[in-house]
Amino acid sequence: MKDVDDKTIVTNISAIQEAKKYICELAEKYGTSKDKSSLQRVINAKRAKIWEILTDTLSRKIKGYGTFPKKFAEEYDSDINKLIQITNSIK
DSSP: OOOSOHHHHHHHHHHHHHHHHHHHHHHHHHTOOOOOOOHHHHHHHHHHHHHHHHHHTSGGGOGGGOOOOHHHHHHHHHHHHHHHHHHHTOO
C-alpha cells in the first residue's frame, strides 16, 4: 500500500537532491572533508529506531489509540517481544 502520493515523492526527492548539493557547496566553502559513514553506524541507528518503534507498540503503551482488547494483550505483547528479541540479535 502506498501511503505517499507521487507528487510528494517527487517533491521529497527534489528537496533531498537540493540538500545534497548545498551540503557539497558548504563543504567546499568551509574546506571540510567528506566523511564516510560506517555500515555499522547505520545498522546501529536503524536497529535502535526499530527497537524504539516496537517498544512503543506494546499494548500498555498504545492506549492513545484506544483501548487494546485485554483478551489479545498477552499474546500480542509476546509477539512484539519476539520481534524485539530478533531486533536485539542484529549486530
